[in-house]
Amino acid sequence: MVRRLPRKDVVVVGLGWTGSIMAHELTDAGLDVVAIERGPWRDTATDFNVGYAADELRYAVRKDLFLQPAQEAMTMRNDVSQTALPLRDYGSFLPGTGVGGAGTHWNGHTWRFFPSDFRLKTHLTERYGADRISEFQIQDWGVTYDELENAFDRFEYLAGISGKAGNLNGTIQSGGNPFEGPRKRDYPLPPMQMTYAPTLFAEAARSLGLHPFPTPSANLSKAYVNPLGIAMGQCTACGFCERFGCANYSKASAHTTVLPVLMRKSNFEARTECEVLKINLAPDGKSATGVTYINVSGEIFEQPADLVLLNAYGLFNIRLMLLSGIGKPYDPSTGEGTVGRNYCYQTNAGAQVFFEGKHINPFIGAGSLGQTADDYNGDAFDHGPLDFVGGAGINCVPTNGRPIQYRPVPPGTPRWGSAWKKATQQFYNNTLTFSSQGSSYATRGNYVDLDPTYKDRFGRPLLRITFDFPDNDIRMSHYVSDRMQEIANALGGKQAVVAKLQKGWNSVPYQSTHNTGGAIMGTDPATSAVNRHLQSWDVPNVFVIGASAFPQNAGKNPTGPVGALAFWAADAIRNHYLKNPGRLVEA
Amino acid sequence: MARPLSLLDRRRFLSSTGILLLAAASGARAANYSGSLPWKPFAALPPSSFADGRWYVLTPEEARTVEAIVDRLIPADDLSMGGKEAGCATFIDRQLAGSYGTSDRLYMQGPFLPGLPTQGYQGSATPVGRYRDGLAALNNHTRASLGGKAFFELAPADQDTVLQAFEAGKVDYKAAAGFFNLVLQNTMEGFFADPIYGGNKDMAGWKFIGFPGARYDYRDYMTAHNQPFPLPPLSIAGRPEWKTGDR
Numbered sequence: 001m002v003r004r005l006p007r008k009d010v011v012v013v014g015l016g017w018t019g020s021i022m023a024h025e026l027t028d029a030g031l032d033v034v035a036i037e038r039g040p041w042r043d044t045a046t047d048f049n050v051g052y053a054a055d056e057l058r059y060a061v062r063k064d065l066f067l068q069p070a071q072e073a074m075t076m077r078n079d080v081s082q083t084a085l086p087l088r089d090y091g092s093f094l095p096g097t098g099v100g101g102a103g104t105h106w107n108g109h110t111w112r113f114f115p116s117d118f119r120l121k122t123h124l125t126e127r128y129g130a131d132r133i134s135e136f137q138i139q140d141w142g143v144t145y146d147e148l149e150n151a152f153d154r155f156e157y158l159a160g161i162s163g164k165a166g167n168l169n170g171t172i173q174s175g176g177n178p179f180e181g182p183r184k185r186d187y188p189l190p191p192m193q194m195t196y197a198p199t200l201f202a203e204a205a206r207s208l209g210l211h212p213f214p215t216p217s218a219n220l221s222k223a224y225v226n227p228l229g230i231a232m233g234q235c236t237a238c239g240f241c242e243r244f245g246c247a248n249y250s251k252a253s254a255h256t257t258v259l260p261v262l263m264r265k266s267n268f269e270a271r272t273e274c275e276v277l278k279i280n281l282a283p284d285g286k287s288a289t290g291v292t293y294i295n296v297s298g299e300i301f302e303q304p305a306d307l308v309l310l311n312a313y314g315l316f317n318i319r320l321m322l323l324s325g326i327g328k329p330y331d332p333s334t335g336e337g338t339v340g341r342n343y344c345y346q347t348n349a350g351a352q353v354f355f356e357g358k359h360i361n362p363f364i365g366a367g368s369l370g371q372t373a374d375d376y377n378g379d380a381f382d383h384g385p386l387d388f389v390g391g392a393g394i395n396c397v398p399t400n401g402r403p404i405q406y407r408p409v410p411p412g413t414p415r416w417g418s419a420w421k422k423a424t425q426q427f428y429n430n431t432l433t434f435s436s437q438g439s440s441y442a443t444r445g446n447y448v449d450l451d452p453t454y455k456d457r458f459g460r461p462l463l464r465i466t467f468d469f470p471d472n473d474i475r476m477s478h479y480v481s482d483r484m485q486e487i488a489n490a491l492g493g494k495q496a497v498v499a500k501l502q503k504g505w506n507s508v509p510y511q512s513t514h515n516t517g518g519a520i521m522g523t524d525p526a527t528s529a530v531n532r533h534l535q536s537w538d539v540p541n542v543f544v545i546g547a548s549a550f551p552q553n554a555g556k557n558p559t560g561p562v563g564a565l566a567f568w569a570a571d572a573i574r575n576h577y578l579k580n581p582g583r584l585v586e587a
Numbered sequence: 588m589a590r591p592l593s594l595l596d597r598r599r600f601l602s603s604t605g606i607l608l609l610a611a612a613s614g615a616r617a618a619n620y621s622g623s624l625p626w627k628p629f630a631a632l633p634p635s636s637f638a639d640g641r642w643y644v645l646t647p648e649e650a651r652t653v654e655a656i657v658d659r660l661i662p663a664d665d666l667s668m669g670g671k672e673a674g675c676a677t678f679i680d681r682q683l684a685g686s687y688g689t690s691d692r693l694y695m696q697g698p699f700l701p702g703l704p705t706q707g708y709q710g711s712a713t714p715v716g717r718y719r720d721g722l723a724a725l726n727n728h729t730r731a732s733l734g735g736k737a738f739f740e741l742a743p744a745d746q747d748t749v750l751q752a753f754e755a756g757k758v759d760y761k762a763a764a765g766f767f768n769l770v771l772q773n774t775m776e777g778f779f780a781d782p783i784y785g786g787n788k789d790m791a792g793w794k795f796i797g798f799p800g801a802r803y804d805y806r807d808y809m810t811a812h813n814q815p816f817p818l819p820p821l822s823i824a825g826r827p828e829w830k831t832g833d834r
Contacts, residue, residue: 054801073694
C-alpha cells in the first residue's frame with residue numbers, strides 16, 4: 001500500500017553538499033522543502049566523535065560511512081563485448097550515503113576548473129582544429145567560467161577554503177596558481193602550513209621551472225565563521241580525513257557549513273533512511289508529480305511536489321532518471337539518446353621517491369594539505385606538437401600514514417616475511433609520494449545504462465558502467481608521468497618509481513570517486529540531458545545537480561564545480577523558474 | 588565445525604563492532620527531523636573488545652593453523668614480535684565473527700559468474716567459508732605431501748615453502764592464491780589496526796614502523812620538518828600505562 005503524503009513545494013533527493021545548499025537557498029526563498037535521504041542521520045558530535053574517529057579498520061578498510069553494496073551495487077565492464085558483473089564490493093570508487101553524502105568523507109580539494117574547460121570543444125577547435133578532437137564527444141558546458149565565478153566564490157566562502165589566489169581580476173599573483181581563471185577576490189582563508197614532503201616537492205618542481213602552489217583546501221588553515229554564521233575550527237592535521245568524518249569541525253561538509261542553519265528552519269524537513277524508488281511523472285510524461293519512496297520499515301510513501309531536485313551522487317541521479325523514464329537513454333551503437341551519455345572518470349598515476357635517513361612523518365597530514373603544479377593540466381600548455389589533448393594536475397598531497405593501507409616499499413620487495421619487515425620499517429618514514437590526476441574525455445563507447453541481469457534488493461535493475469581509458473587519455477597520462485619522473489629525479493632520493501597507467505580500467509584498487517557525466521548539461525537537447533540551468537529538457541520541473549552534469553572531466557577534483565553548480569541552479573530557480581515555471585531555455 | 592553464536596554473543600558483536608545499520612534494519616523506524624538539530628546522546632557506539640580466552644569462529648585446529656600462518660607472514664625478530672603474539676589470529680577470528688565474515692554488507696545476489704580480473708572477486712563464498720575451505724586445503728596439502736603433518740606441525744622453513752606455493756597458486760587447490768591473499772590482507776589488518784580489535788598487541792605494529800596511532804592534533808609538529816616525532820603511539824583505548832597513571 002502506498003501512502004500519499006501532503007504536497008510539498010520542493011522535494012530534494014539526497015542530502016549531501018548539493019541537496020543542503022539547494023534546500024537552504026530555496027527555503028530562504030520561502031518554499032516548503034523536504035529532503036529525502038536513504039542513509040542515516042549523521043553529525044559531527046555523535047558520529048565523528050574524536051574519541052573513536054581515528055579508526056582505520058572501521059572507516060578506511062571496512063568503509064563504515066560509505067554506501068554498502070548490499071544496499072546498492074552497480075555492474076561494470078570495459079567495453080560492450082564483455083558481460084558486466086556486479087561490483088560485489090566497491091573498490092575503484094566509493095560512493096557515500098547518509099546526511100552529508102560523499103562530502104562527509106572527502107579530502108577537501110576544492111578547485112575551479114579552467115575557463116577553457118567550460119568551452120572545451122570550442123576552445124580546442126579554435127586552437128588545434130576540429131580534427132584533433134574528432135575521436136571524442138567533447139562538448140561545451142553551456143555555461144562559462146565568468147558566469148559561474150560568483151557561484152564558485154559563494155561555495156568557497158561557505159566552505160572556508162584555504163588557499164592563495166593566482167589570478168585576481170586578471171592580475172597574476174605570486175604564490176598562487178598562475179593558470180587559474182580570474183577570481184574577484186582571494187580565498188577566505190590563507191593556505192595551510194606546509195608539512196615536509198610537499199615542501200620538498202615544491203622546491204624540486206620550482207627548480208624545473210614549474211609553478212607549484214598550495215592546493216586549495218577545505219581543511220581549514222584557521223578558525224572561521226562562514227556567511228551563514230556557522231563556526232569551524234582549525235585543522236589539526238590528524239591524518240584521518242578521506243574516508244572519515246571530521247571530528248574537529250575543520251573539514252568543510254554539509255554538516256559544518258549548512259545543516260546547523262538549515263535544520264532549524266520551520267519550512268525544512270529531512271527524512272532519513274528513506275530511499276526514493278522513482279520520480280513520478282504525469283500521464284503525458286512531461287512533468288513530475290513528486291516521488292515515491294520506501295523507508296527502512298518497508299512502508300512506501302508518495303510525496304507529491306511541484307519541483308523535484310535530484311541531488312544524489314551523480315551516478316544515482318542517472319539511475320533514478322533511467323528508472324523513472326526521464327529523458328531518452330543513450331545508445332552507444334547510434335550515439336543517440338542523452339541519459340547515460342559522456343560518462344567520464346579520472347586518469348591517474350602515482351610516483352614514489354624512496355630516501356634514506358629522513359623523517360617524512362607521513363602521519364602528519366590532511367586531505368588536501370599539499371602542493372599542486374598545474375603546468376601540465378588542461379590546456380595550460382601547448383598541445384600543438386603533442387599527440388593528445390587534456391592534461392593532469394601534479395599533486396603532492398600526502399594525506400596520511402595510516403599503516404593498514406600505507407606501507408610503501410620499493411618494487412620487488414616480498415609481501416611478507418623477514419625481508420618484507422626490513423623494507424617496511426626502512427621506508428615507512430622515508431618515502432615521498434605524489435601523483436597525477438588527469439582529465440577524462442568523453443567517447444562514444446563510454447556510458448552508463450541499466451543492467452539487464454542484476455537487480456537491487458527491491459528488484460530494480462542496477463546501474464551498468466561501460467568504461468575504459470581512451471587511448472588519448474593514456475597518452476596524456478604517460479606524458480605527465482614522464483614529467484613526474486623529472487620531478488622525482490630532482491628530488492634526489494635513493495630510488496624513484498613512477499607508474500604508467502595502462503588500458504583496462506580495473507574496478508578493484510581505489511582510484512578516484514570522481515565519476516562524472518551521464519546527465520550532462522549543454523545547449524542542445526540532442527546531446528545533453530539538462531540545459532545550462534541543470535533543468536531536464538524533457539521534464540522541466542526536474543533539476544539534476546551534481547558531477548553528472550559535467551560534459552567531460554578535467555584534471556581536477558569535481559567538488560568545487562559541483563558546489564558552484566548547486567548555487568547556479570538555485571539562482572535559476574529563485575530568479576527565473578519560480579516567476580514563470582516551465583522551460584528556462586527553449587529547445 | 589561452525590559454532591553458532593548465541594543470541595547474547597550476537598548482540599555483543601553487533602554493538603561492539605559498530606554494525607548499527609544492520610541492527611537497525613530489523614526494528615528501527617525511519618526518522619523525520621524538522622525545526623531542530625536531532626540529538627540522540629550515545630547514538631553511536633565505539634567498538635569494544637571481545638572477551639579474551641576463546642575462539643569465536645575458528646575451530647581449535649583452524650586456530651592453530653592460522654596462528655602458524657600469521658607467525659610466518661610476520662615472523663618474530665629483533666624488529667618486532669611475531670604475528671601470533673601480536674594477536675593476528677585473534678583479530679581474524681573476531682573479524683570473521685562479525686559482518687565481515689559473512690559478507691553481510693556486500694552485494695551477494697546471483698548469478699555468480701566467473702569474472703575478469705578487472706571485475707574483482709565474483710565468488711559466492713564468504714570470508715568464513717573461504718577460511719574453512721582454505722585452511723582445510725592447506726592442512727590436507729601438507730598431510731599428503733609432508734609426512735602426514737598438519738601445517739602447524741611443520742618446521743618454519745617448510746611452512747614458508749608451503750605458503751610460497753599457495754601464494755603462487757602452485758598447489759592442487761584452485762583457490763590457493765585467492766585464499767593466501769585473503770589471509771595476508773587480514774593478517775596485516777590485524778598487525779596494524781587499533782589494538783581494540785584484538786591484534787597489534789601493545790601497539791607492536793605501530794612501534795615497529797613509528798606510527799603514532801590515534802593521535803588527534805599534530806599542529807605543533809607540522810613545520811618541524813625532518814625531525815623525529817617525539818611521542819609514543821596511542822590507541823583509541825589509550826595506552827597501557829594509563830591504567831596505573833600515565834607519567
